[in-house]
Amino acid sequence: MAHYQRMGDVPPKRHTQHRGPDGELYYEELMGEEGFSSDSSLLYHRHVPSALVDARPWALPEQATTANAPLLPRHLAPHTLFADAAGQVDADAVAKTDAVTGRRLLLGNADVRIGYVVAGAPSPLYRNATGDECVFVEDGTALVESVFGDLVVGPGDYVVMPRATTHRWVPTGDAPLRLYAIEGNSHIGPPKRYLSRYGQLLEHAPYCERDLRPPTPPHEEEDRDYEADGGFEVYLKHRGTGPGASGGLVGTVHVLPHHPFDVVGWDGCLYPYAFNVADFEPITGRVHQPPPVHQVFEGHNFVVCNFVPRKVDYHPLAVPVPYYHSNVDSDEVMFYVAGDYEARKGSGIGVGSITLHPGGYPHGPQPAAIEASLGAERFDELAVMVDTFRPLDLGEGGAACDDGAYAWTWAGGRNGA
Numbered sequence: 340m341a342h343y344q345r346m347g348d349v350p351p352k353r354h355t356q357h358r359g360p361d362g363e364l365y366y367e368e369l370m371g372e373e374g375f376s377s378d379s380s381l382l383y384h385r386h387v388p389s390a391l392v393d394a395r396p397w398a399l400p401e402q403a404t405t406a407n408a409p410l411l412p413r414h415l416a417p418h419t420l421f422a423d424a425a426g427q428v429d430a431d432a433v434a435k436t437d438a439v440t441g442r443r444l445l446l447g448n449a450d451v452r453i454g455y456v457v458a459g460a461p462s463p464l465y466r467n468a469t470g471d472e473c474v475f476v477e478d479g480t481a482l483v484e485s486v487f488g489d490l491v492v493g494p495g496d497y498v499v500m501p502r503a504t505t506h507r508w509v510p511t512g513d514a515p516l517r518l519y520a521i522e523g524n525s526h527i528g529p530p531k532r533y534l535s536r537y538g539q540l541l542e543h544a545p546y547c548e549r550d551l552r553p554p555t556p557p558h559e560e561e562d563r564d565y566e567a568d569g570g571f572e573v574y575l576k577h578r579g580t581g582p583g584a585s586g587g588l589v590g591t592v593h594v595l596p597h598h599p600f601d602v603v604g605w606d607g608c609l610y611p612y613a614f615n616v617a618d619f620e621p622i623t624g625r626v627h628q629p630p631p632v633h634q635v636f637e638g639h640n641f642v643v644c645n646f647v648p649r650k651v652d653y654h655p656l657a658v659p660v661p662y663y664h665s666n667v668d669s670d671e672v673m674f675y676v677a678g679d680y681e682a683r684k685g686s687g688i689g690v691g692s693i694t695l696h697p698g699g700y701p702h703g704p705q706p707a708a709i710e711a712s713l714g715a716e717r718f719d720e721l722a723v724m725v726d727t728f729r730p731l732d733l734g735e736g737g738a739a740c741d742d743g744a745y746a747w748t749w750a751g752g753r754n755g756a
């Protein structure tokens with residue numbers, strides 16, 4: 340994220356004395372990617388940012404995965420993970436679930452993990468040291484507080500949170516907060532082909548800097564409870580092995596003597612931001628446009644795309660739904676967020692569904708959807724897609740909400756029946 344921002348109280352010259360109103364020296368912290376060789380920000384803390392008073396293990400939610408074998412396309416129904424026997428959201432359970440510790444792992448590999456949670460409780464302070472997070476808000480509203488300041492987020496927002504940023508999710512409003520969490524083992528940002536050599540979003544990009552919402556300026560000290568008996572707990576997810584490791588990840592709780600949101604000012608090009616999917620301007624054409632036109636972000640070995648309401652292919656003989664395609668290098672995960680997804684008519688897919696179409700297997704519309712799409716002028720659909728360049732395994736949440744029948748829907752049933 341190479342779009343410079345400056346918030347709060349920063350000194351005119353970097354790495355020089357910066358003092359508060361009583362003459363106390365602030366503590367400068369550089370938060371930078373790729374070993375001082377990529378984007379960074381400088382933050383000015385009231386307290387020593389590395390101060391610790393205690394540490395203990397955090398038992399992460401189950402991170403182990405099982406292979407997608409025999410290889411099949413799959414339909415996951417993540418809403419059911421947080422529903423009661425009647426299929427309604429389980430309000431009692433959700434009231435106690437938070438957006439970080441309550442995540443259920445749906446799919447994952449060595450590059451990215453996709454989780455889902457319906458949350459009603461504030462999360463603990465949290466820092467993901469394995470990579471950037473790109474969290475899509477399916478529904479509900481939240482205040483995302485961070486060491487950089489706050490983001491007010493709602494339906495359709497992506498929240499891009501840089502690796503190792505201390506933050507927490509606080510649901511606001513009455514609707515449960517529904518989050519689709521894409522956790523990279525790398526950094527996540529705009530596709531490189533949309534960036535100038537110095538990092539500005541180019542004219543052919545489907546969004547620009549004006550569409551990205553930075554955090555509010557840091558809070559004044561008196562806004563928060565900066566002192567607490569026993570310190571402030573930060574839940575830290577990091578890579579590792581050994582006792583307590585799950586799927587190559589380890590959890591630790593750090594106890595800090597001071598609240599980590601003690602920053603008086605910061606500046607730089609590294610910070611969390613929000614982007615609403617409604618601000619993505621779709622790229623359309625006379626004939627079918629390939630999925631990369633829908634790309635919004637990329638990480639190492641995966642991309643994030645979104646399919647938004649749009650005018651569709653306008654050649655007089657156009658077939659608006661996709662051709663069958665064999666993504667020989669990718670697994671493709673589609674999360675159906677809203678609207679009416681044309682290509683999946685007749686397959687049981689609806690809002691809240693997730694499909695996995697693995698590499699090595701061709702996929703495309705259910706046959707009835709092709710004829711039904713002819714002559715359409717608009718698709719009213721909203722979906723978020725993650726394509727990975729290495730195979731995805733099923734997490735415990737994914738295995739628990741797999742419908743087990745999707746693979747046979749093109750043939751009319753298992754064994755063609």
Ligand SMILES: [Fe+2]
Pocket residue numbers: 664671696702
């Ligand atoms: Fe596809």
